[in-house]
Amino acid sequence: MPNPFFSFKKFTIHHDRCAMKVGTDGVLLGAWTDVAHSKHLLDIGSGTGLVALMLAQRCSGEITGIEIDKEAVEQSRENVAASPWKERIEILWQDVRQYTPNDLYDTIVSNPPYFVDSLKCPDGQRNTARHSDTLNAEQLIEKAASLLHPSGRFSVIIPSDLCERFIQTAASYGLHPSRHTQVITRPSLPPKRSLLEFRKKITACATDELLIELDRHVYSEAYIALTKDFYLKM
Numbered sequence: 001m002p003n004p005f006f007s008f009k010k011f012t013i014h015h016d017r018c019a020m021k022v023g024t025d026g027v028l029l030g031a032w033t034d035v036a037h038s039k040h041l042l043d044i045g046s047g048t049g050l051v052a053l054m055l056a057q058r059c060s061g062e063i064t065g066i067e068i069d070k071e072a073v074e075q076s077r078e079n080v081a082a083s084p085w086k087e088r089i090e091i092l093w094q095d096v097r098q099y100t101p102n103d104l105y106d107t108i109v110s111n112p113p114y115f116v117d118s119l120k121c122p123d124g125q126r127n128t129a130r131h132s133d134t135l136n137a138e139q140l141i142e143k144a145a146s147l148l149h150p151s152g153r154f155s156v157i158i159p160s161d162l163c164e165r166f167i168q169t170a171a172s173y174g175l176h177p178s179r180h181t182q183v184i185t186r187p188s189l190p191p192k193r194s195l196l197e198f199r200k201k202i203t204a205c206a207t208d209e210l211l212i213e214l215d216r217h218v219y220s221e222a223y224i225a226l227t228k229d230f231y232l233k234m
Helices: 024-032 050-058 070-081 124-130 137-147 160-172 221-227
Strands: 005-007 012-014 040-044 062-067 089-093 105-110 148-159 176-184 193-199 206-211 213-215
Touching: 012 070, 024 050, 024 148, 024 193, 024 221, 040 050, 040 137, 050 062, 050 070, 050 089, 050 105, 062 070, 070 089, 105 137, 137 148, 137 160, 148 160, 148 176, 160 176, 160 193, 206 221
Parallel strands: 040 062, 040 105, 062 089, 105 148, 176 206
Antiparallel strands: 005 012, 148 193, 176 193
């Protein structure tokens, strides 16, 4: 049986009632997102609350998490309540497509569903978390563009093979790439994930690569530097 919780240095994520468990994608997004000037943050599809809690550890801003799955909302609220930052994080049970806040956000993040056109499993909750039927890429981009402050930043992690199409769609909604990190799991392998940051202002896009492992369980210095404030054994 999988472990029902995952312990980080400053908080614990219980995920036995969530379709998607703690994974590398969420950790990468939470550690990589630029929060230097973040005061008002939104996590779309917040799941376990992992990314919201990581952002709270890294900045002093107010964070809202939006999640459509009720079980995930209840568990993420419990995770937040047990954390040092419970006063700054709110988890809402809502379809983000109907979300109309009073203020715009300077930082929006999402670890979105991305198994487009893939076979589905019998678990409806897991399908909602993993497939793009309930929130496809264009809907996510359109909503993020409408909720983003003119000087804000929108960050996502997606499979590298979807990167070009995602960037093209974002451009049609006035969002332009400003950072792009290609994530490589092992030396000599092609990039598996893309960490992307978008802004409404057109700027030069800073690009780089992040190698996770040099060998099995032998992590690169760059990956250790990025995640050491979170993982217990880094």
